[in-house]
Amino acid sequence: MITPYQKKLTKSEFKAVDIEKEIKCISSFPDEDYIKIIREVGFVCDFCGKCCTSEFNDHVFLLDDDAQKIIERIGREFLRPAPYFDLCDNLGRFYVMGYALKTKQNGDCIFFRDGRCEHYEIRPRICRIYPYMLHREPDEAGNFEFRQISGLDLHGSYHNEISHKSCKEILKSVKEYESGFQRQKLVFLKEIDKYFKDNNFRNSSQMYDRMMREFKKGKAIEVNVFFQGKFEKEIISKQINKHG
Numbered sequence: 536m537i538t539p540y541q542k543k544l545t546k547s548e549f550k551a552v553d554i555e556k557e558i559k560c561i562s563s564f565p566d567e568d569y570i571k572i573i574r575e576v577g578f579v580c581d582f583c584g585k586c587c588t589s590e591f592n593d594h595v596f597l598l599d600d601d602a603q604k605i606i607e608r609i610g611r612e613f614l615r616p617a618p619y620f621d622l623c624d625n626l627g628r629f630y631v632m633g634y635a636l637k638t639k640q641n642g643d644c645i646f647f648r649d650g651r652c653e654h655y656e657i658r659p660r661i662c663r664i665y666p667y668m669l670h671r672e673p674d675e676a677g678n679f680e681f682r683q684i685s686g687l688d689l690h691g692s693y694h695n696e697i698s699h700k701s702c703k704e705i706l707k708s709v710k711e712y713e714s715g716f717q718r719q720k721l722v723f724l725k726e727i728d729k730y731f732k733d734n735n736f737r738n739s740s741q742m743y744d745r746m747m748r749e750f751k752k753g754k755a756i757e758v759n760v761f762f763q764g765k766f767e768k769e770i771i772s773k774q775i776n777k778h779g
């Protein structure tokens with residue numbers, strides 16, 4: 536049923552309402568339940584490096600502070616607009632909520648060298664909490680439930696003793712990351728809504744598909760990346776989206 540209030544909302548504002556709910560869900564997820572899961576799984580990273588490869592992960596999304604740190608410490612050239620752009624306007628320009636790390640030709644993370652992270656001390660937040668996570672995903676039956684551990688039993692070492700102090704630190708970092716991700720998305724959606732209204736643009740899925748077909752054929756496209764509260768214009772093509 537659509538309430539009169541919902542009728543006034545635009546498509547992106549609808550999503551904003553959902554995201555606000557999601558942030559509340561994450562912060563209210565019971566600490567003790569999650570600590571129990573962390574204890575039971577007993578995961579410890581054994582530096583196998585699998586999570587840095589395309590076999591395990593498609594891309595490394597960067598929260599704004601991750602991207603800022605990488606720009607300041609090693610350079611902007613390692614960043615690319617996060618793939619799976621969120622929107623395309625009626626003039627064929629894409630918009631996305633943040634940056635990701637570039638990948639190599641084989642899809643592995645650009646920082647992954649000789650089985651190790653080349654910039655481990657400034658690795659992004661998602662790499663620090665991985666494989667722990669706390670976001671909702673549909674299960675096989677399509678019901679939404681929280682996903683807590685990624686790639687269970689496929690990497691690292693399991694059934695280790697994890698102290699209560701470490702469990703609490705993991706929990707805190709996971710909740711901070713997951714709600715930080717949702718907040719970045721929320722600010723992006725609110726800003727894009729205002730930007731489209733001010734400039735009389737509209738979101739066009741037809742244009743999205745058309746431009747993606749052109750992109751796949753090798754044509755350069757414009758992607759506006761939302762970073763530190765502003766849109767940064769990037770011109771990308773398939774060739775420069777990956778490093779050799």
Ligand code: SF4
Nearest residue numbers: 587644646647652662
């Ligand atoms: S930044 Fe480092 S830890 Fe993260 S995926 Fe890349 S190589 Fe792995």
